[in-house]
Amino acid sequence: MMPSALTNVAQPKPRLLAAVLIFVLMLAACYTSAQAEPTPPPWTADTKNGLFTVTLGPEANVIRINALQKWIVTIKDKNGRDVNPAQILLDGGMRAHGHGLPTQPQVTDYLGEGRYLIEGLRLNMVGAWTLMVGVDFNGQRDLVLFEFEIDY
Amino acid sequence: MKALVMVVFACISGSVLADFPAWSDRELRILQSFNLDNLGSAPEQPSNKYADNKDAAELGKQLFFDKRLSANGELSCASCHVPALHYTDGKARGVGVNTTGRNTMTIVGSAHQRWFYWDGRRDSLWSQALIPFEAPNEMGSSRTQVLKQVMQDDKLSSQYQRVFGAFPEQLDAEELPEHAGPFADKAGQESWYRLSQREQRRVNTVYANLGKAIAAFERTLEYSPTRFDRYLEELTQGRSDSTTLSDSEKAGARLFINAEKTQCLQCHNGPTFSNGDFHNIGSGNFSGEHLDFGRVFGLQAVVMDEFNCLGPFSDAKKDQCSELRFLKQDAHVPLEGSFKTPSLRNVGATAPYFHDGSKATLGEVLSYYNQPPDITSSGAHELRTLNLSDEELAQLESFLGSLSD
Numbered sequence: 001m002m003p004s005a006l007t008n009v010a011q012p013k014p015r016l017l018a019a020v021l022i023f024v025l026m027l028a029a030c031y032t033s034a035q036a037e038p039t040p041p042p043w044t045a046d047t048k049n050g051l052f053t054v055t056l057g058p059e060a061n062v063i064r065i066n067a068l069q070k071w072i073v074t075i076k077d078k079n080g081r082d083v084n085p086a087q088i089l090l091d092g093g094m095r096a097h098g099h100g101l102p103t104q105p106q107v108t109d110y111l112g113e114g115r116y117l118i119e120g121l122r123l124n125m126v127g128a129w130t131l132m133v134g135v136d137f138n139g140q141r142d143l144v145l146f147e148f149e150i151d152y
Numbered sequence: 153m154k155a156l157v158m159v160v161f162a163c164i165s166g167s168v169l170a171d172f173p174a175w176s177d178r179e180l181r182i183l184q185s186f187n188l189d190n191l192g193s194a195p196e197q198p199s200n201k202y203a204d205n206k207d208a209a210e211l212g213k214q215l216f217f218d219k220r221l222s223a224n225g226e227l228s229c230a231s232c233h234v235p236a237l238h239y240t241d242g243k244a245r246g247v248g249v250n251t252t253g254r255n256t257m258t259i260v261g262s263a264h265q266r267w268f269y270w271d272g273r274r275d276s277l278w279s280q281a282l283i284p285f286e287a288p289n290e291m292g293s294s295r296t297q298v299l300k301q302v303m304q305d306d307k308l309s310s311q312y313q314r315v316f317g318a319f320p321e322q323l324d325a326e327e328l329p330e331h332a333g334p335f336a337d338k339a340g341q342e343s344w345y346r347l348s349q350r351e352q353r354r355v356n357t358v359y360a361n362l363g364k365a366i367a368a369f370e371r372t373l374e375y376s377p378t379r380f381d382r383y384l385e386e387l388t389q390g391r392s393d394s395t396t397l398s399d400s401e402k403a404g405a406r407l408f409i410n411a412e413k414t415q416c417l418q419c420h421n422g423p424t425f426s427n428g429d430f431h432n433i434g435s436g437n438f439s440g441e442h443l444d445f446g447r448v449f450g451l452q453a454v455v456m457d458e459f460n461c462l463g464p465f466s467d468a469k470k471d472q473c474s475e476l477r478f479l480k481q482d483a484h485v486p487l488e489g490s491f492k493t494p495s496l497r498n499v500g501a502t503a504p505y506f507h508d509g510s511k512a513t514l515g516e517v518l519s520y521y522n523q524p525p526d527i528t529s530s531g532a533h534e535l536r537t538l539n540l541s542d543e544e545l546a547q548l549e550s551f552l553g554s555l556s557d
Contacts, residue, residue: 065185066427068474097418097534102429104480120478124427125418127411152181 042072047142052077052135054144063123063150068103071118072111075135082114089134089143090118096128126150172399175406180387182409182417188381191423194263194371198468199461200278200364202315203371211311212369215362218308220301221285223249223292229284229366232256238498239373244509248290253442255509258502261495263371266428266475270491270507271450275476277367279459282359286335294333294340295359300325302362316361320354328355356458360465375424375497376557380405383554397554404551407544414538414548415521425496425555434525434533435506436489442508447490451481486532500553514552518545 042057055074063069073090075083088107093100105121123129129150134143175183184190197203215221216229232246233239239259246252254270259277262268268280284290285298302308303325313319332343332355344352377385379396386394397405408416419431430447437444454476459465461473470477491507505511511520522545524535540548 066422068478098532099486099534100480100482102480103478104482105478120474122478124429125421127418152178152185 041148042074043146043148045144045146046078047133047135047144049142050078051140051142052083052137052144053080054133054135056131056133056146058121065126065150066122066124068120068122071105071121072115073107073118073133074113074115075133075137076114077137082112083135083137084110084114085137086116087136088116089136090121090131091134092129092131094125094127094129123150126152172402174392175387179406179409183384183387183405185421186380186423186425187384188375188377188423191264191375194374197263197276197278197367197371198472199276199466200367201467202361202364203278203368205315205368207311208315208365208368209372210369211308211315212365212367214308214311215302215366216369218301220305221291221293221298223297227291229281232284232290233259238502240502242503244504244512246290248284248287249292250289252287252289253444254507255504257494258498259370260373261375261424261497262373264424267430267450267454267492269450271446271453272430272492273450273453274457275454275460275473277370278360278363279457280363281366281370282363282459283335286333286340288337292337294331294336294344295355296328296332296343297330298362299323299355299358300328300330302358312358312361312365315365316358320357323354323358353464356465360459363459378497378555378557380551380554398550400547400550401554402551403544404547404549405554407540407548408551413540413544415535416548418534419493420496425499426493428493430487430490430492432486432488432490432531432533433521433535434489434527434531435491435508435510436531437508438489438531444508445488446507447492448487451479451487455479455481486534489531489533496552496555498556500556514549515545518548 041061041063042055044053044055046053053076055072057072058064059070059072073088075086075088077083090105090107091101101121102124103120103122105118107116108119109117111117127150129148131146131148132143133146135141194203202208216233219225219228219231222228227248232241232248233256234241241247241256243256245254246256257270262277266272266275268274268277269283274280274283282295285293286295302312303319303323309319329343329347331340332347333340334344335341336344347355380401383394383396386396407413408420411417419427419429421427430450432446436446454460457463461468461476462470466473499505500514503513505514505517511517518540521535522538522540524533524537527533
């Protein structure tokens with residue numbers, strides 16, 4: 001799964017952007033043991049190296065199939081402090097189907113208390129989805145995968 | 153209400169049907185997801201503030217059926233979008249001035265779509281409606297030719313000005329070139345680029361409005377309830393013994409929603425039986441006469457289109473153009489040969505099938521899905537072999553037949 005959407009409230013410099021992309025690609029390639037997410041959103045999980053705790057879910061915590069939805073991602077450090085400003089990478093797809101996200105969601109606003117608004121995320125079918133959140137905060141980089149099933 | 157429906161479904165699933173095994177609760181939830189009532193009215197169209205204007209729709213209807221807007225005076229939008237054929241043409245590939253490269257899609261229910269054409273190269277009904285006038289194989293005309301016809305026709309001119317106001321000052325129909333447009337033939341293009349940018353802008357303003365009028369008409373072409381919808385309604389009324397669908401059709405519906413047996417539901421979901429996105433089923437044409445890479449070029453075209461939601465002729469604010477703002481612009485390999493998932497409503501009455509009309513019957517389509525081409529020979533695609541029996545294929549086909557009004 002190729003990361004394709006580096007998003008940030010503040011525009012990153014191209015060289016930094018490239019570095020983060022490479023970093024996340026490497027991490028994504030190594031990180032294959034993702035945790036199952038049987039519970040309804042929002043979901044909370046630590047990033048792979050324990051640098052951050054990430055909470056992810058759609059507004060109103062209901063996933064609507066085939067709708068362009070807003071999501072909220074909340075990022076805290078290991079001491080529970082708000083992480084801001086962070087560069088956030090969001091990508092995903094369906095492993096079993098071999099395709100990525102149908103849209104290119106973006107972080108469009110910082111809502112305070114470590115919460116970031118994500119716009120433009122559409123999940124267009126039921127089944128097993130993966131969403132990846134990559135975080136770059138003052139040079140500390142880590143990521144987490146959320147794997148979950150959408151059903152009727 | 154939802155709870156009531158679920159209670160009714162639960163009662164149904166517990167009842168005893170003579171020949172057809174009862175639907176499970178999950179199956180009933182999936183069936184309910186197809187309910188036409190869930191579709192609602194056509195979504196707002198911020199890029200076209202005339203989308204729900206009745207006068208605009210009436211003008212659009214006149215334009216839709218007006219053969220004078222074609223190069224040879226013999227073709228209108230309705231020549232390929234034939235009302236009696238669910239606004240398709242029954243041909244493998246559309247035939248205008250010449251034969252086109254693609255199958256004619258229906259425009260019934262198109263107001264609910266996000267992208268237009270098989271490759272999604274337009275993002276609104278109104279921007280789509282502007283293409284066929286100038287496409288060399290379709291109506292073969294040009295935007296100045298269309299404008300002259302409208303501006304010099306008393307009735308159309310009057311209808312236009314009632315909706316959009318006066319034509320731009322300094323736009324004189326008599327002085328417009330007979331045949332000029334950026335997508336017209338070579339002579340038409342040369343003529344177009346001899347116009348100043350201001351002149352082009354005036355022409356485009358009126359031309360965009362004509363598209364918005366046609367879109368207002370097309371928005372009125374909504375889906376009608378089908379026999380399948382009536383069956384769903386009967387289920388919600390507790391009529392578990394309904395024979396509106398035959399046992400074969402019910403068995404086909406069960407296969408259709410069974411993700412273990414088939415992959416139909418992945419793309420053909422929701423009330424329109426389409427997720428509106430682009431998928432690769434291995435039908436791209438990467439060699440030969442009808443070369444067609446599908447979405448990979450449509451993606452670039454819609455971003456560059458001056459009539460898109462973010463363009464100067466759109467009525468939308470930037471933040472209202474969500475589809476374009478969050479468009480995935482990564483032209484990755486799977487997009488080569490991807491095409492838009494068509495709705496399955498009226499599918500039994502809108503043959504032939506696939507983007508190039510290469511499948512004449514639903515039986516051929518289902519056989520293809522049952523045994524898709526080898527990936528190594530057809531490029532990447534999303535299908536897997538299904539191994540359905542002939543009886544199961546027949547059941548699926550009979551179910552699809554119930555989706556016509």
